[in-house]
Amino acid sequence: MSLKVYNSLTRQKEEFKPQKGNEVTMYVCGPTVYDLSHIGHARSAVAFDVIYRYLKYRGYDVKYTRNYTDIDDKIINRANKDAVPWNEISERYITAFDEDMAALGVELPTFRPKATATIKEMLNVIQTLINKGFAYVLDGDVYYSVRKFKDYGKLSGKNIEELEAGARVEVDERKEDPLDFALWKASKPGEPWWESPWGKGRPGWHIECSAMSQKFLGETIDIHGGGKDLIFPHHENEIAQSEGATGRPFVRYWIHNGFVNIEKEKMSKSLGNILTIRDALGDYSAEVIRLFLLSSHYRSPIDYSEESLRDAETALDRFYKTVERIESNWPDIKNAPLDKNRGSLQLFIDAMDDDFNTAYTIGRIFDEVNNANRLMDDAIKSGVDRKLKEVLPVIMAIFREMGKILGVFNKTTEEYFQEKKMYLNIPPEEIDKIIATRTEARKNKDFKKADEIRKSLEEKGILLEDTAKGTIWRVKIK
RNA sequence: GGCGGCGUACCCAAGUGGCUAAGGGAGCAGUCUGCAAAACUGCGAUGCAGCGGUUCAAAUCCGCUCGCCGCCUCCA
Numbered sequence: 001m002s003l004k005v006y007n008s009l010t011r012q013k014e015e016f017k018p019q020k021g022n023e024v025t026m027y028v029c030g031p032t033v034y035d036l037s038h039i040g041h042a043r044s045a046v047a048f049d050v051i052y053r054y055l056k057y058r059g060y061d062v063k064y065t066r067n068y069t070d071i072d073d074k075i076i077n078r079a080n081k082d083a084v085p086w087n088e089i090s091e092r093y094i095t096a097f098d099e100d101m102a103a104l105g106v107e108l109p110t111f112r113p114k115a116t117a118t119i120k121e122m123l124n125v126i127q128t129l130i131n132k133g134f135a136y137v138l139d140g141d142v143y144y145s146v147r148k149f150k151d152y153g154k155l156s157g158k159n160i161e162e163l164e165a166g167a168r169v170e171v172d173e174r175k176e177d178p179l180d181f182a183l184w185k186a187s188k189p190g191e192p193w194w195e196s197p198w199g200k201g202r203p204g205w206h207i208e209c210s211a212m213s214q215k216f217l218g219e220t221i222d223i224h225g226g227g228k229d230l231i232f233p234h235h236e237n238e239i240a241q242s243e244g245a246t247g248r249p250f251v252r253y254w255i256h257n258g259f260v261n262i263e264k265e266k267m268s269k270s271l272g273n274i275l276t277i278r279d280a281l282g283d284y285s286a287e288v289i290r291l292f293l294l295s296s297h298y299r300s301p302i303d304y305s306e307e308s309l310r311d312a313e314t315a316l317d318r319f320y321k322t323v324e325r326i327e328s329n330w331p332d333i334k335n336a337p338l339d340k341n342r343g344s345l346q347l348f349i350d351a352m353d354d355d356f357n358t359a360y361t362i363g364r365i366f367d368e369v370n371n372a373n374r375l376m377d378d379a380i381k382s383g384v385d386r387k388l389k390e391v392l393p394v395i396m397a398i399f400r401e402m403g404k405i406l407g408v409f410n411k412t413t414e415e416y417f418q419e420k421k422m423y424l425n426i427p428p429e430e431i432d433k434i435i436a437t438r439t440e441a442r443k444n445k446d447f448k449k450a451d452e453i454r455k456s457l458e459e460k461g462i463l464l465e466d467t468a469k470g471t472i473w474r475v476k477i478k
Numbered sequence: 479g480g481c482g483g484c485g486u487a488c489c490c491a492a493g494u495g496g497c498u499a500a501g502g503g504a505g506c507a508g509u510c511u512g513c514a515a516a517a518c519u520g521c522g523a524u525g526c527a528g529c530g531g532u533u534c535a536a537a538u539c540c541g542c543u544c545g546c547c548g549c550c551u552c553c554a
């Protein structure tokens with residue numbers, strides 16, 4: 001089986017073959033750092049994180065670049081509003097973004113360049129475009145002449161005539177064509193600037209990605225990713241810039257992730273329903289959020305709602321309860337190695353090979369959860385655990401391997417349940433004391449008192465389970 | 479208006495030509511339990527928005543209709 005990837009450029013699934021043997025070059029558009037990142041950024045980051053992890057798992061040597069757009073109108077506006085230097089804003093939110101990514105368990109890309117550290121390369125690309133006749137200078141600005149690029153619109157499926165017809169009121173009458181976009185903007189007083197052959201100025205938004213991907217990954221890259229909304233105009237313009245300048249294909253596989261809605265509404269500043277990654281992490285653990293995000297296909301729109309997140313948390317609890325049950329009853333099984341000959345992972349690999357079908361693999365993981373519980377029930381009932389000892393190590397190995405790829409199901413049970421208990425405002429010792437009182441009552445057959453205690457703990461978010469080995473407690477899901 | 483997508487059980491969601499339409503959540507019944515919880519077992523779409531068509535065979539392909547959404551402006 002081979003890896004198949006949906007390519008936004010051709011609008012179909014294609015067999016994935018890197019241009020250079022085993023090496024994969026991948027570029028994903030990172031954040032514009034002018035504010036805290038939201039759950040939509042998290043989705044994109046997690047989707048490409050899994051793609052990155054899976055490509056590595058498949059044995060590819062992946063060079064992955066994700067940039068920071070650290071110079072932009074929005075950053076300048078924010079700096080003016082807060083009355084601080086522009087780079088204080090960008091630095092602040094780069095740090096915040098990095099923290100959020102770490103909290104979500106997103107692996108670090110190979111390269112994480114800042115736009116402002118790549119100005120020299122941008123100037124080179126712009127100069128080349130001018131020399132080749134794709135761009136023109138106007139009072140210190142440089143514009144890309146969209147009509148000069150034959151293939152313009154090939155990614156977004158737009159054609160120039162229609163864009164022209166639908167063009168909004170043009171504010172800049174100096175441009176040769178309303179569709180032309182800025183490669184370089186002359187700086188206004190008080191704005192940050194860099195020296196250039198056309199005077200002091202700063203880069204346009206699109207040029208940085210062309211320059212950075214070429215600098216770190218080469219003229220033609222294997223994968224370029226980002227949110228669906230970036231297809232037009234951002235990625236379309238990147239193609240025009242890069243292919244105009246190099247004369248070579250820019251990207252071989254375009255991958256775009258779908259949007260996150262909040263309670264069925266589009267997330268937007270005007271609706272005031274932006275959900276930051278921090279706020280989400282205040283309500284749910286990183287693994288719950290990842291499980292939620294990966295339970296749908298990366299290209300579909302998803303709806304972030306309290307109900308979906310609670311469902312994900314319940315499911316994740318189910319997973320860890322099962323692992324805990326295995327570990328406490330058959331401790332020697334825990335670290336048994338995966339026998340590669342069993343082919344038990346093939347199902348998962350096939351699914352991931354099919355355009356990274358994480359939802360399917362999660363379904364199969366829960367099949368194995370059921371399977372494991374059934375085996376344990378049978379073994380306890382019959383007193384024979386031969387089959388269990390054969391199968392459970394394989395299941396545990398599957399959990400480990402898939403956990404590494406998905407970044408979910410990846411904690412020890414101690415970590416997982418401990419983390420949940422930290423959200424309670426009652427000290428565990430106190431809970432243990434209350435439980436001891438209840439155990440005493442049960443021993444004396446004072447079930448009325450025992451039930452009262454159980455009920456009062458439940459009201460505080462604590463669930464009791466009376467097992468053969470004694471009473472244990474868990475944190476109730478809101 | 480142009481381009482793209484979606485509509486699968488009570489909710490979320492996988493499945494894009496052929497074995498009983500995954501999985502999670504919720505629900506009901508049973509096993510277990512002092513009672514619960516957990517776990518297991520069983521029940522739950524004869525059906526995949528609707529209507530036609532192609533095919534030996536369709537949720538899956540084609541056409542039309544209805545409904546929803548995204549992009550076309552900064553946006554993951």
